[in-house]
Amino acid sequence: MAFADRARVLSVGSVTLLAACQGAPAAAPPSPSAPASTGATTASPAASSASGPTFSFAAGKVVVLDPGHNGGNGRDPQAINRLVPAGRGQTKPCNTTGTATNAGYAEHAFNWDVARLVGRTLADKGIHVVYTRADDAGNGPCVDERAMIGNRAGAAAVVSIHADGAESAGAHGFHVSYSSPPLNAEQGAPSISLATTLRDRLRAAGFGVSSYFGKDGLAPRSDLGGLNLSERPTALVECGNMRDAGEAALMSTSDGRQRYADAIADGVFAYLSRT
Structure with missing residues (x-):
């Protein structure tokens, strides 16, 4: 298991990176001041140092961002294929490799980039951001550990970021899942x-809802471990279908990923304003 039982927490402004203690080394975060103490629950909210307005209803709250999969998952099948608890009496593989566009742009890279863009916007507003993985080069963490990170952090919201790989003709659009x-x-x-x-x-x-899964962009599910094991408000966003030519083209550009990130961050702000 590449993501050890205990995680190393690095604080960068109001962003916390949960780095694996084993496996591929984590990429160095930008200009960290010093490592914080061990464990997500020790992370405390920090005020934003960025310019611009701070939302009083959101500042200081904890949001966990869970970029799905990881760049090194394919290199360690034994670790990611081992079964872990997935809630409702189920077990599931620790993790998977994710999908990719037909041109080879990997979902794990898309998820990581969008999560970082969302996190940057949230941190600039004084929100304390916790990531479930520290880079896109390691493997794991397992789905049960990802849920535990949100639980230990006492998150006001947990958002898992993914893209789909549906092969059916005409499948396109986003959907958002929650445990049901x-x-x-x-x-x-x-x-x-x-x-x-x-x-x-x-x-x-301007994003269209899924044409192939769920209803009106919502897809309640009982089979996803990260949702089933969560004790915090949690949702999983499938941003679109990487096998659809139009959505794949959008996801493969920095401008497209910024559009997804802006919408997700806006949704988090709107949700926090009511909690």
Whole structure:
């Protein structure tokens, strides 16, 4: 398991990077001041040093961003294929490699870039951001550990960022998932509100809802470990279908990824304003 039982936490402004203690070395974060103490729960909110307005309802709250998969997953199949708890009495492989566009642009790289862009916007508004992985070069963490990171951080919101790889003809559009039926109070109304708000802001930004999964851009699920094991308001965004030519082209550009990130960050702000 590349993501060790104990994580190393690096604070950069109001952003926390949870780095693996084993496996591929984490990429150095930009100009860190000093490592913080061990464990996500020790991370404390920090005020933004960036210029621009700070949202009083959001400043100091903790948001966990979970960029799906990891760049090194394919190099360690034994680690990522081992079974871990996935909630509802299920077990699932620790993690997977994710999908890619037909031209070879990998989902894990898309997820990582969009998560960093979202995190930068949130941190600039005084929100304390925790990532479930520190770079795009390692493997893991497992789905159960990703959920535990959000739980330990006491996150006001957990957002998992993915892209889909549906092969069916004409499959396109985004969908947002949440755990259903809920296993605890936070998986009920809070998670539904988070998912619905993210859906609304993505749609307002011009992204079309999924033509092939869920209904009206929402897809309640009972089979995703990261959602089932969460004790915090949690939603998973499938930003679009990487096998659709139009969406693949958008995801493969920096401007396209910024558009996705802006909409997701906007959704987080809107959700936090009501909590």
